[in-house]
Amino acid sequence: MNVSASARRRPFAAGALLLIALLTTGTAYAVTSSALTPKAAVAADADLISKGKALFTEGCSSCHGLAGQGGSAGPSLVGVGAAAVDFQVGTGRMPMAGAEVQARRKPPVYTQEEIDALAAYVASLGAGPDVPKPGQYDFSGADVAAGGEIYRLNCSQCHNYAGSGGALSEGRVAPTLMDSTPKQIYEAMITGPQSMPVFSDKQIPAEKKQEIIAYINYLQNAPDPGGFALGRLGPVTETVFLFTLAFGVLVAIAIWIGTKAR
Amino acid sequence: MSDSSHGHEVEPVSYRTTDERGRILLGLDEHRSRRTDTNPRAEKRAERQVAGMFVLSAVLFVGAIAAYLFVPKYDIIWVPVLGDVSASNFSIGGAIGLGTLLIGIAAIHWARSLMSDEEVVQERHDLRSSDEARAELIEKFQEGTAESGFLKRPIIRRSLLGAMALFPLPLAFLVGDLGPAPGNKLRHTMWGNKPRTRIINQGSGALVRPEDLSVGGLINAIPEGLVEVEEEEQSLNERAKSAIILVRMNPEELKSTQGPNWDYQGIVAFSKICTHVGCPISLYQQRTHALLCPCHQSTFDLSDSGKVVFGPAARHMPQLHLDVDEEGYLVAVGDFAEPVGPSFWERG
Numbered sequence: 001m002n003v004s005a006s007a008r009r010r011p012f013a014a015g016a017l018l019l020i021a022l023l024t025t026g027t028a029y030a031v032t033s034s035a036l037t038p039k040a041a042v043a044a045d046a047d048l049i050s051k052g053k054a055l056f057t058e059g060c061s062s063c064h065g066l067a068g069q070g071g072s073a074g075p076s077l078v079g080v081g082a083a084a085v086d087f088q089v090g091t092g093r094m095p096m097a098g099a100e101v102q103a104r105r106k107p108p109v110y111t112q113e114e115i116d117a118l119a120a121y122v123a124s125l126g127a128g129p130d131v132p133k134p135g136q137y138d139f140s141g142a143d144v145a146a147g148g149e150i151y152r153l154n155c156s157q158c159h160n161y162a163g164s165g166g167a168l169s170e171g172r173v174a175p176t177l178m179d180s181t182p183k184q185i186y187e188a189m190i191t192g193p194q195s196m197p198v199f200s201d202k203q204i205p206a207e208k209k210q211e212i213i214a215y216i217n218y219l220q221n222a223p224d225p226g227g228f229a230l231g232r233l234g235p236v237t238e239t240v241f242l243f244t245l246a247f248g249v250l251v252a253i254a255i256w257i258g259t260k261a262r
Numbered sequence: 263m264s265d266s267s268h269g270h271e272v273e274p275v276s277y278r279t280t281d282e283r284g285r286i287l288l289g290l291d292e293h294r295s296r297r298t299d300t301n302p303r304a305e306k307r308a309e310r311q312v313a314g315m316f317v318l319s320a321v322l323f324v325g326a327i328a329a330y331l332f333v334p335k336y337d338i339i340w341v342p343v344l345g346d347v348s349a350s351n352f353s354i355g356g357a358i359g360l361g362t363l364l365i366g367i368a369a370i371h372w373a374r375s376l377m378s379d380e381e382v383v384q385e386r387h388d389l390r391s392s393d394e395a396r397a398e399l400i401e402k403f404q405e406g407t408a409e410s411g412f413l414k415r416p417i418i419r420r421s422l423l424g425a426m427a428l429f430p431l432p433l434a435f436l437v438g439d440l441g442p443a444p445g446n447k448l449r450h451t452m453w454g455n456k457p458r459t460r461i462i463n464q465g466s467g468a469l470v471r472p473e474d475l476s477v478g479g480l481i482n483a484i485p486e487g488l489v490e491v492e493e494e495e496q497s498l499n500e501r502a503k504s505a506i507i508l509v510r511m512n513p514e515e516l517k518s519t520q521g522p523n524w525d526y527q528g529i530v531a532f533s534k535i536c537t538h539v540g541c542p543i544s545l546y547q548q549r550t551h552a553l554l555c556p557c558h559q560s561t562f563d564l565s566d567s568g569k570v571v572f573g574p575a576a577r578h579m580p581q582l583h584l585d586v587d588e589e590g591y592l593v594a595v596g597d598f599a600e601p602v603g604p605s606f607w608e609r610g
Binding site: 079080151153154157158166168169170172192196197198199202203204205208219223224225226227228229256257260261262 | 294295298338346352370374379455463464473474475476478479482509545547548549550552554556561
């Protein structure tokens with residue numbers, strides 16, 4: 001009794017007591033929380049991350065660094081989030097085919113399972129936007145006309161009024177949206193891939209994003225009652241088409257009229 | 263193929279100049295008969311072709327009416343080269359277009375292969391009129407002057423000249439009335455109406471807080487109170503002047519601002535109106551911080567006071583001084599330091 005009472009008065013006693021208290025709560029929490037989380041899920045998660053790390057080391061680390069910290073050829077991936085990986089790899093932009101100004105859309109190299117593993121690994125490097133859930137980019141019932149207005153305000157500058165894309169500086173381009181899925185459009189907005197600015201859910205709320213997706217979906221399915229869509233790139237394309245083809249035909253007819261029959 | 267029925271026309275051959283080897287330098291070629299002139303079967307065939315095309319165009323016109331009546335209005339069909347088109351548009355337009363084209367082709371074919379093909383040269387007469395005709399004109403004019411009494415009646419002559427002299431005067435007054443002159447409207451925007459104006463996200467209508475904007479993010483924004491002013495004035499003039507873009511970058515990437523600490527933690531605000539000819543621009547590339555104008559490719563570096571890095575623009579993009587008010591909303595401390603948009607005469 002005496003010993004413990006005197007010990008309590010010693011300066012180390014308070015620290016030791018605190019340490020014991022922390023350890024006890026920590027252990028208790030760890031035990032309870034691991035009891036609450038299904039062990040299988042944790043294992044699967046860890047499994048996915050290690051599988052992703054293996055894929056990353058093999059296919060991505062030469063540019064992005066062994067720990068995703070970035071290098072001379074590629075930016076750091078710490079904090080870009082799972083959504084960025086799902087977008088870049090899912091649209092085939094990553095891995096890049098070679099040293100280009102800009103990574104272009106091409107058939108994806110990895111399967112969706114591999115992409116999920118890569119995304120899980122990159123997300124484990126630092127917090128970033130998560131892959132959107134189907135409910136987030138479900139645009140059924142969204143107002144297409146309202147989406148058009150937000151699209152023209154925020155997207156049309158680069159991606160063109162009809163979503164067919166356009167030129168940027170120094171050889172870069174804003175890609176066409178005609179092949180983009182709702183999920184990819186949502187991911188591009190929240191992650192801001194390459195030259196594109198970020199449009200987080202605080203900048204454009206989720207339901208407004210759904211309206212934008214509804215509008216792009218409308219553009220993707222819009223028929224051309226007059227034919228000759230010409231990429232819907234507007235008056236320049238139409239004029240070039242008319243000058244080369246229609247004027248050529250008119251000149252040919254003029255020559256036919258002007259020559260003497262045989 | 264000589265012809266005497268055309269009085270003023272001359273034998274083509276007399277117009278020909280040749281070189282020493284007999285090659286034609288100027289003038290018409292030797293007359294050459296067409297196949298339809300020499301071969302009756304070719305003639306018959308050409309005749310059938312022309313008539314066939316006329317008949318086919320008649321059939322197509324009837325077809326166009328049938329297409330109008332029977333092709334469903336909203337059906338979309340796929341046509342090679344054209345892509346997905348309205349079945350009704352395609353069939354009606356195609357039939358009328360092709361029918362008209364066939365009439366034209368048949369007419370030309372008829373003229374080229376069946377109508378007379380004699381080469382004729384028609385002489386042009388001199389441009390100058392004959393001396394008699396010129397003398398006659400002068401005589402008529404003098405006769406008219408005398409008959410009108412223009413010289414004999416000074417009161418009419420002078421009053422007419424007076425009326426003609428005053429005719430442009432009302433126009434001069436109307437031209438002077440173009441305006442009013444813009445005054446200082448081109449020099450100020452709504453951001454200067456009151457100090458510390460809050461900023462509205464144009465897409466969502468919400469007031470902007472700094473934490474709303476991610477690094478690499480962009481917001482198209484307008485001043486608080488703009489919508490009310492627009493409703494009162496029934497005009498978009500204020501919007502045209504005060505539209506801005508807000509972008510956020512890592513503070514260490516920010517090289518300079520137009521005033522000391524005009525950014526707020528890496529958030530910068532710039533006018534959206536190009537200083538070249540006034541196109542609204544928000545074509546911002548977040549990795550290079552380049553703002554590109556799609557009209558003439560003027561490019562501004564938003565991380566370096568909005569300076570021009572490429573293109574025809576002569577002035578940097580005007581910047582707003584940003585801060586945060588006591589409630590945590592992003593505010594513009596005051597107006598732009600210079601007029602926004604393209605240059606104008608009195609700008610200086």
